[in-house]
Amino acid sequence: MAEEEGEEYLFKIVVIGDSAVGKSNLLSRFARDEFDHNSKATIGVEFQTQVVEVDGKEIKAQVWDTAGQERFRAVTSAYYRGAVGALIVYDISRKTTFESTKRWLDELNTHCDTTVARMLVGNKCDLEDIRDVSVEEGKSLAEEEGLFFIETSALNSTNVNAAFEIVIREIYNNVS
Numbered sequence: 428m429a430e431e432e433g434e435e436y437l438f439k440i441v442v443i444g445d446s447a448v449g450k451s452n453l454l455s456r457f458a459r460d461e462f463d464h465n466s467k468a469t470i471g472v473e474f475q476t477q478v479v480e481v482d483g484k485e486i487k488a489q490v491w492d493t494a495g496q497e498r499f500r501a502v503t504s505a506y507y508r509g510a511v512g513a514l515i516v517y518d519i520s521r522k523t524t525f526e527s528t529k530r531w532l533d534e535l536n537t538h539c540d541t542t543v544a545r546m547l548v549g550n551k552c553d554l555e556d557i558r559d560v561s562v563e564e565g566k567s568l569a570e571e572e573g574l575f576f577i578e579t580s581a582l583n584s585t586n587v588n589a590a591f592e593i594v595i596r597e598i599y600n601n602v603s
């Protein structure tokens with residue numbers, strides 16, 4: 428790819444996973460450094476754009492959030508269209524959300540090709556005392572499926588920027 432002054436990078440990244448795992452809060456923590464204690468369906472907002480610098484290059488990360496439609500198992504193909512990165516999120520305090528990640532991966536794979544940079548995200552790692560999915564379980568699933576893996580807390584900010592930045596860097600490496 429040509430190295431030009433002022434070259435623009437715009438990466439579409441989708442955030443998927445069961446309802447209430449913290450997808451919207453991961454995004455609001457990343458984009459605005461905000462956390463919302465009340466779980467409300469995001470209304471009207473399709474994506475947020477955050478500028479990140481990689482190797483001195485300005486990259487616009489356009490991160491898409493489901494508007495709560497994952498509850499109805501009806502995330503549309505438009506949501507996935509053009510995505511070059513994905514965060515597949517579960518809640519470390521709810522095993523069922525971890526078990527669902529395989530279904531989310533299947534859905535991702537039917538809509539996007541395998542070059543999409545994919546990160547398995549165990550969110551709510553602040554809830555150590557009611558942990559229901561071990562770090563090892565997360566790691567080994569990620570290894571099996573060829574995903575990056577990280578545990579995060581949107582509540583206390585642990586690893587939130589890192590989760591997005593690792594994916595963005597991988598996308599950058601794929602395209603440059």
Ligand code: GDP
Pocket residue numbers: 444445446447448449450451452453463464465466467550551552553554579580581582583
């Ligand atoms: P979404 O349905 O996946 O978008 O999940 P939300 O972002 O709406 O979060 C669902 C609920 O989990 C809300 O009550 C949030 O306050 C809470 N939550 C989100 N992230 C965290 C986290 O990292 N730690 C804890 N303890 N709670 C979280």
Ligand code: MG
Pocket residue numbers: 450451452467468469492493494495
């Ligand atoms: Mg949400």
